[in-house]
Amino acid sequence: MDKKPTAAAAVTSADVARLAGVSRATVSFVLNNTQAHRVSDTTRSRVLAAAEQLGYVPHAAARSLRAGRSNLVLMPASVSAAGRLVSEWVDDLESELERHGYVLVLHAGRFPDPVSAARAWAELRPAAVVALEGDSLSGPAVDVLSRAGVRGVMAFASREVTGAHTVDFDQSRIGALAVEHLVAQGRRRIGVVMPRERGLATFARPRLAGAEGVAARSTATVTPVDLSYTHESAAELAGRWRELDLDGVFAYNDEYAALLLHALREEGVSVPEDVAVVGCDDLVLSALQQPPLTSVRLDLPTPAQFADALHELVDRGASPQVRGMEPVLVHRRSS
Amino acid sequence: MDKKPTAAAAVTSADVARLAGVSRATVSFVLNNTQAHRVSDTTRSRVLAAAEQLGYVPHAAARSLRAGRSNLVLMPASVSAAGRLVSEWVDDLESELERHGYVLVLHAGRFPDPVSAARAWAELRPAAVVALEGDSLSGPAVDVLSRAGVRGVMAFASREVTGAHTVDFDQSRIGALAVEHLVAQGRRRIGVVMPRERGLATFARPRLAGAEGVAARSTATVTPVDLSYTHESAAELAGRWRELDLDGVFAYNDEYAALLLHALREEGVSVPEDVAVVGCDDLVLSALQQPPLTSVRLDLPTPAQFADALHELVDRGASPQVRGMEPVLVHRRSS
Numbered sequence: 001m002d003k004k005p006t007a008a009a010a011v012t013s014a015d016v017a018r019l020a021g022v023s024r025a026t027v028s029f030v031l032n033n034t035q036a037h038r039v040s041d042t043t044r045s046r047v048l049a050a051a052e053q054l055g056y057v058p059h060a061a062a063r064s065l066r067a068g069r070s071n072l073v074l075m076p077a078s079v080s081a082a083g084r085l086v087s088e089w090v091d092d093l094e095s096e097l098e099r100h101g102y103v104l105v106l107h108a109g110r111f112p113d114p115v116s117a118a119r120a121w122a123e124l125r126p127a128a129v130v131a132l133e134g135d136s137l138s139g140p141a142v143d144v145l146s147r148a149g150v151r152g153v154m155a156f157a158s159r160e161v162t163g164a165h166t167v168d169f170d171q172s173r174i175g176a177l178a179v180e181h182l183v184a185q186g187r188r189r190i191g192v193v194m195p196r197e198r199g200l201a202t203f204a205r206p207r208l209a210g211a212e213g214v215a216a217r218s219t220a221t222v223t224p225v226d227l228s229y230t231h232e233s234a235a236e237l238a239g240r241w242r243e244l245d246l247d248g249v250f251a252y253n254d255e256y257a258a259l260l261l262h263a264l265r266e267e268g269v270s271v272p273e274d275v276a277v278v279g280c281d282d283l284v285l286s287a288l289q290q291p292p293l294t295s296v297r298l299d300l301p302t303p304a305q306f307a308d309a310l311h312e313l314v315d316r317g318a319s320p321q322v323r324g325m326e327p328v329l330v331h332r333r334s335s
Numbered sequence: 336m337d338k339k340p341t342a343a344a345a346v347t348s349a350d351v352a353r354l355a356g357v358s359r360a361t362v363s364f365v366l367n368n369t370q371a372h373r374v375s376d377t378t379r380s381r382v383l384a385a386a387e388q389l390g391y392v393p394h395a396a397a398r399s400l401r402a403g404r405s406n407l408v409l410m411p412a413s414v415s416a417a418g419r420l421v422s423e424w425v426d427d428l429e430s431e432l433e434r435h436g437y438v439l440v441l442h443a444g445r446f447p448d449p450v451s452a453a454r455a456w457a458e459l460r461p462a463a464v465v466a467l468e469g470d471s472l473s474g475p476a477v478d479v480l481s482r483a484g485v486r487g488v489m490a491f492a493s494r495e496v497t498g499a500h501t502v503d504f505d506q507s508r509i510g511a512l513a514v515e516h517l518v519a520q521g522r523r524r525i526g527v528v529m530p531r532e533r534g535l536a537t538f539a540r541p542r543l544a545g546a547e548g549v550a551a552r553s554t555a556t557v558t559p560v561d562l563s564y565t566h567e568s569a570a571e572l573a574g575r576w577r578e579l580d581l582d583g584v585f586a587y588n589d590e591y592a593a594l595l596l597h598a599l600r601e602e603g604v605s606v607p608e609d610v611a612v613v614g615c616d617d618l619v620l621s622a623l624q625q626p627p628l629t630s631v632r633l634d635l636p637t638p639a640q641f642a643d644a645l646h647e648l649v650d651r652g653a654s655p656q657v658r659g660m661e662p663v664l665v666h667r668r669s670s
Contacts, residue, residue: 011483055483079414079422079425079429091413091533105459106443108440124459144390147389288597
């Protein structure tokens with residue numbers, strides 16, 4: 001099935017200039033629609049024909065700087081983080097951004113510090129950056145972005161980031177809400193699932209901290225329990241359940257919760273009698289679990305509201321008002 | 336929570352040149368590590384200090400062209416398409432590419448034709464393009480990418496794409512395998528779920544075609560049935576099941592299958608007695624459905640193999656051998 005691609009040398013604007021018999025500057029004026037310079041219609045056609053013939057594509061960066069705009073919205077995120085956490089929201093955001101003429105680009109790079117990350121993102125010259133993990137941003141990082149021409153930074157974060165528009169997204173409130181509910185249900189020995197999968201610790205750690213904060217103000221205790229997203233790991237955890245002696249568990253999200261529900265049932269541990277289980281994300285399938293799963297639903301600003309705010313920020317430098325994330329407990333029979 | 340960001344003008348290499356008291360060309364030589372030009376250590380330090388002070392970030396495009404390399408691997412995909420179809424695979428691919436020094440970037444833009452798409456991708460000057468939906472590529476589109484300096488194009492596709500390295504990924508074989516299995520189980524009136532969600536038609540249509548191909552060679556019939564990923568839509572479909580009179584269904588994937596399983600049970604339709612159900616993706620939770628769900632597992636080249644092949648292609652222009660996708664039926668009690 002494999003076939004060696006044509007080894008074509010990269011085409012530059014100099015090649016277009018040579019073929020059209022004009023200066024490189026003229027090529028630039030024509031291809032970037034610069035209004036400040038008059039180019040005759042004949043010359044314009046010659047340049048366009050040459051560019052077409054050579055298959056010349058201007059650089060996004062060069063073009064965005066010259067035209068003063070880019071249509072990229074960069075979201076630093078791995079597929080799994082975006083996917084598991086807020087997949088549908090990001091998906092709808094794509095459509096809403098498209099309505100305003102933007103294209104969403106996910107950047108999966110991982111970096112040793114916020115400024116290195118910002119430098120890498122800045123190289124793509126996006127119009128805006130939307131940071132789902134805004135707590136790993138910093139003022140100096142936002143400054144790098146601004147200096148590179150990024151017109152707006154929206155950060156989902158638990159604290160304000162200097163220079164960025166912060167959308168309140170405090171993961172600790174999710175763990176706190178789940179454990180408040182479990183305590184109100186009379187549970188006192190509460191487990192908090194810590195997924196072993198890559199990229200989830202960023203969300204799991206503050207959720208645990210929120211859980212611990214609530215426990216510290218009550219007579220409940222919180223025990224972190226590691227879990228991989230496999231049958232084996234869930235069976236192993238369920239097998240130790242009586243020894244762990246936990247009567248409530250916040251299972252990170254609905255997928256880990258569903259896996260654990262089944263493993264507990266196999267082990268003869270009754271839900272909610274022996275242990276109350278709470279998930280997060282309120283997935284479509286969670287109401288269909290046996291027993292139906294209590295879950296923390298994350299109310300976010302609608303993708304349409306968010307896209308409108310982002311556009312205001314990029315287009316007019318306005319300071320958009322975007323409400324933060326609101327965790328809401330959806331009580332079902334598992335707790 | 337919102338705060339207006341500092342309105343910093345974009346910093347250019349001309350600003351760096353002015354502050355360092357050197358020519359723009361010298362700034363370029365220093366920042367791009369061009370070996371062909373000798374620059375004194377003093378000058379080099381002055382340029383680096385000026386760039387640091389101004390927070391200047393070179394363009395990815397400019398840098399990649401000058402240095403002859405970019406570290407971006409661009410994957411045209413929406414979060415939902417990547418997420419639902421091959422989320423874990425893409426996630427692992429991110430890590431494996433990182434091992435070779437590449438960063439995966441997902442580009443969610445949608446375009447009227449393959450060449451427009453290729454032009455937009457080419458503007459980011461990636462080292463390589465990995466097209467999950469390779470059937471929407473074309474030879475001229477690959478040519479646009481090559482001319483823009485993209486060193487390799489890997490396309491998951493059902494047919495060869497001129498100039499690209501095709502990884503066989505024929506969605507029609509998934510539908511064909513599911514329906515072959517249902518026919519072998521004695522089913523004759525077979526439904527094929529067509530998800531209404533955005534972006535899934537690209538995969539659903541060839542799966543339906545594969546199902547129809549098998550039916551045409553047997554006494555079975557295939558009926559497409561629309562389904563949204565909501566309880567309401569599933570309940571509505573289940574409510575019409577006796578009228579539809581279908582004794583087997585390929586439910587697009589395991590999530591739609593799980594939703595339909597529950598709705599059929601609510602409606603008193605027995606699985607597999609009244610209707611056999613087959614999903615796709617063999618998700619971790621699918622073995623835990625009631626009854627456990629038959630599914631088509633998609634064996635792909637491992638992310639490590641794929642990343643190695645991509646690196647060979649980009650780094651040495653080698654013609655990598657990558658095996659295609661192999662659908663495998665995992666038979667459980669739902670069929």
